[in-house]
Amino acid sequence: MNLAKIGLSALLIGSALILAGCSDSTTEHGAAQETQTINIYSARKEDLIRPILERFTEDTGIETRLLTADAGALLSRLENEGINTPADMLITVDAGNLNRAKEAGILAPLESEYLAEVIPAHLRDEDNYWYGLSKRARVIFVNPEMLDPAEIQTYEDLADPRFKGQICIRSSDNIYNQSLVASMIAEHGEEYTQKWAEGLVNNFARDPQGGDRDQIRAAAAGRCAIAVANTYYFGAMQNGSAEDRAVTEKLELVWPNQNDRGAHVNVSGAGLVSASNNAEAVRALIEYLATADAQQWYAQVNNEHPVNPNVAPSETLAGWGEFKADDLNLSQLGELNADAVRLMDRAGWR
Template identity: 55%
Template sequence: MLRKFTLTLLAVCCTPYCVPALADEVNIYSARQENLIKPILDIFTERTGVTVNLVTGSADELIQRLTLEGDNSPADMLIAEDVGRLYRAKEAGVLQAVESAAINDIIPAQYRDSEGYWYGLTLRSRVIIYDRARVNPADLSTYADLADPKWDNKICVRSSGNIYNQSLVASMISRNGVEATEAWATGLVANFGRDPQGGDREQISAVAAGQCDLAISNTYYFGGMLKSTNEAERKAAAAVAVFFPDQNGNGAHMNISGAGITKAAKNRDAAVQLMEFLAGEEAQAWYAEVNNEFPVRADVPASEVLQSWGTFKADNLALEELGIHNAEAVRLMDRAGWQ
């Protein structure tokens, strides 16, 4: 019977990615919006016969839910934005380690947990967005330079409660230590053109509107605005450009969205199979294109929009460092007066 089942699945399965399903379903808790992931999950279901059920929410809520549910949790996989959250999930004890040579061979070591608790699936950089008319890109160089008084009243960035900023600061702590990073954050805050408000898109719009000359933003927000159906967003994006900092140093700050298998997973093997699928070429190309992110594997090309920004040097810091230094980063930003 089992043999017949396997053969049937093999018979309907005719693509390069083709392994018989091991369970009927995988349950995901996802901090990514449904439209950013559902279509590729549907393709997985088509190929394998495994139904994928999606519960969406904020990462911290989902991590708390996993903690409260314990072994009774129905979730097999957690998908989160930002490595800081994946690290929190590991620390909270709601994930389990995965040993998959198939994934480890594909995803560079700095973009996955050293013990296999989480894996990066898409890649983004946190960059400087500058006004094309008012800023000469030759005057831009490093993250450190953003604390220089020459940028007084010229920088827009969202609040310190935001995990992307926490991760950027955590990377600087990892590289330069607390003292130097705190001096930098204090100088950066002194250069704010307004009190932190809104998300990354709002910072870019504020630059286009002349409120600031520079914004700090994740690359996919800029990519999303360039391709936006909203004309005002497209117009704002056309007025600015992207600058990758630290090209003569460590390289531009990188972060991931990614996933881990939950500790309580009842459908572990199917969940690992899904993870391998998401790390596969087809999923990587689709997933990155749809959210304007860089594929996490080097052999899959980025979308046309992202390629139009040119190649850049990416920081190769192991991303678990961002989780390790998160709490220190939050305290430091508070001391620096970063609201």
């Protein structure tokens, strides 16, 4: 079965429905905008999303209008704009942010048989408020000149006193770390995770600072033996400047917890803005982004794994080897976010 054709067929049907209803439109968004233009608020950088949107327009005739900003800023803007927002669709990173949008009433459910078929259930909202579009893992990077990578094989190991003063990781206000802690709560419960977080904080090589690339660079420079970061940053550096490539060559990637639940994964994803009257066009676009061709391009450019299991990873990602991923339903990361934040604060993770 050709999944790309299924997706293209679905979006063309959706487009036809939209165009069929355009003549009498008097909505706030305006007839032309409702039927022919999708307004997108995106936390992905424009150069990482614009080309595939242009291909969508070429294939369907539906235009897109893109506004990009930080994930937190977009959520605040959508809350402030309320029912007057021009946005039809939200694209953002991390299931924690997607769940915040759901809980704030920013997103509306959007059902699609095609998306239910090609996106695994744990990578989409159980109530269809959002769908994962690309997948990344939060993993461990080790400087083998300072530590044998075989010494640290699980997230639980990060709290081992053997690694005191050896770990670089971002601050607790980072959503990626909050979701990692939420996944630990889902697996072990809050009491265990509290002790784990306290042990991890005791192992910090320095006060948390900078982004994921900064943790990777610090480990390569010998400021710490261990860094925790998302895989796509490492992939971007492998395909980046000569300086960044040299950094990645000094580190080894460790896929955590391969003998039990698997590595913690998260998604970038999209959903229908609840104030939009353009649901059919948004459904068509999200279905398009889940087709094999779009998934292959999207994952290649973003150095992320496709959510569509029928699409192979890029050459860069394939070079890291196969891995077992945690199949925790990502909706739980958002549901446990507040508990995770409070726990990190109690542990002294700043």
